Amino acid sequence: MHTAAPTENAPEGALFLKALSALVEINEVPQSALAEHAGVSQGYVSKILCGKQLPKEHLRERLAEYFNLSYREMLDMGRNPPLSDGSGAYFIPPSGPESAPRLDAVREDASPAMGDAGGRPPRRSHALLASLLRDITAQELATRSYTEIPMREATGSMGGGSTETGTRAITYLSFRTEWIRAKGNPAYMSAIRAFGDSMSPTIPDGSVVLVDESRRQFVANKVFYIRHNGQMYIKRLTGTSTGITIVSDQDGSSQPLRPGDDFEIIGRCIWTARDID
Numbered sequence: 599m600h601t602a603a604p605t606e607n608a609p610e611g612a613l614f615l616k617a618l619s620a621l622v623e624i625n626e627v628p629q630s631a632l633a634e635h636a637g638v639s640q641g642y643v644s645k646i647l648c649g650k651q652l653p654k655e656h657l658r659e660r661l662a663e664y665f666n667l668s669y670r671e672m673l674d675m676g677r678n679p680p681l682s683d684g685s686g687a688y689f690i691p692p693s694g695p696e697s698a699p700r701l702d703a704v705r706e707d708a709s710p711a712m713g714d715a716g717g718r719p720p721r722r723s724h725a726l727l728a729s730l731l732r733d734i735t736a737q738e739l740a741t742r743s744y745t746e747i748p749m750r751e752a753t754g755s756m757g758g759g760s761t762e763t764g765t766r767a768i769t770y771l772s773f774r775t776e777w778i779r780a781k782g783n784p785a786y787m788s789a790i791r792a793f794g795d796s797m798s799p800t801i802p803d804g805s806v807v808l809v810d811e812s813r814r815q816f817v818a819n820k821v822f823y824i825r826h827n828g829q830m831y832i833k834r835l836t837g838t839s840t841g842i843t844i845v846s847d848q849d850g851s852s853q854p855l856r857p858g859d860d861f862e863i864i865g866r867c868i869w870t871a872r873d874i875d
Contacts, residue, residue: 610767611652613676619647620675621665636660640688655766670765674785683856715786745778746770747808754807754823755799755831771806781868786812790823792870796846797821799875801832805872811865821867829859832867 622632629647633640636657645651648659653661655669662672747766771789778784792805800821801807809823816839826832826844837843838856842861845852855861 611658611671613673614669615649615652615676616647617672617675618661622647627664632661632664635664648827673767699708723854732790743775744772745775745784746772747784749791749806752790752830754790754792755794781808782810783812786810786865787868788865795834796848796851797834798848800834800847801867801870802872805870807832807867808869809865809870813866813868814863817866823864824866825860825862825864826855830864835863838861848869 601689621627622629622871629640629643633643637644637660637868638657642651646653658672659669666848667675747770749769749771751766751768767788778787787810789808790804792801793803793806795803807823816835818838819834819836821832821834824833824835824844831844834845834847835842836845836852841854843852843854
């Protein structure tokens with residue numbers, strides 16, 4: 599694992615703009631429609647698409663919503679832009695005589711089932727779109743030597759709890775593609791910084807922890823990134839699915855979940871690294 603050089607990682611704003619520009623161009627989206635959905639002027643949208651104005655994060659989320667995409671999916675598209683020959687283009691199918699204000703962005707191929715006269719392709723769900731994005735990204739990642747995983751501003755406490763839950767990427771960590779794919783789908787993974795000693799020696803204070811957010815199913819005696827009563831923790835979970843206990847590796851102290859507790863498994867911790875003092 600190594601931290602990618604700045605030239606290998608465009609800022610999030612640049613990645614978002616690359617994806618937005620590609621979607622607008624491929625689907626011939628009117629600037630006026632995008633502006634109306636985002637609640638800004640058409641001139642402002644024009645400046646964004648020309649690269650003269652970088653929208654704030656809340657506005658980026660609104661623009662992503664126009665295509666029924668999440669902000670993270672837009673960033674993934676920015677890192678893996680559609681091919682110029684159109685084979686990787688994301689097409690937004692019309693859903694009626696007039697364009698709807700928001701449509702599902704999907705990758706479409708010509709199909710004989712559409713008829714010689716040219717029928718309208720079916721509208722796709724957001725879940726299918728997300729699956730398509732992950733599959734396309736996975737195919738492209740498979741041809742690369744390294745895969746980038748976002749390092750989140752969120753932190754996980756191994757002691758008294760952390761309230762830092764930010765999802766914004768502060769940098770990207772590069773892992774060998776063959777290694778990371780052997781552990782799961784990189785599209786679901788993120789890295790966070792852990793602090794505290796209660797999970798030592800399994801996870802020492804200050805470690806970088808790789809979290810697979812697709813693995814939210816309780817498995818006894820595994821380490822998870824969790825939310826418990828408003829605090830974020832990295833802890834081992836034992837017991838059964840109907841009687842989970844939160845355990846600290848350092849001293850074996852435990853805390854059973856109680857009825858009414860606010861509890862969620864964010865993801866399973868699958869790898870860790872730390873700085874050497």
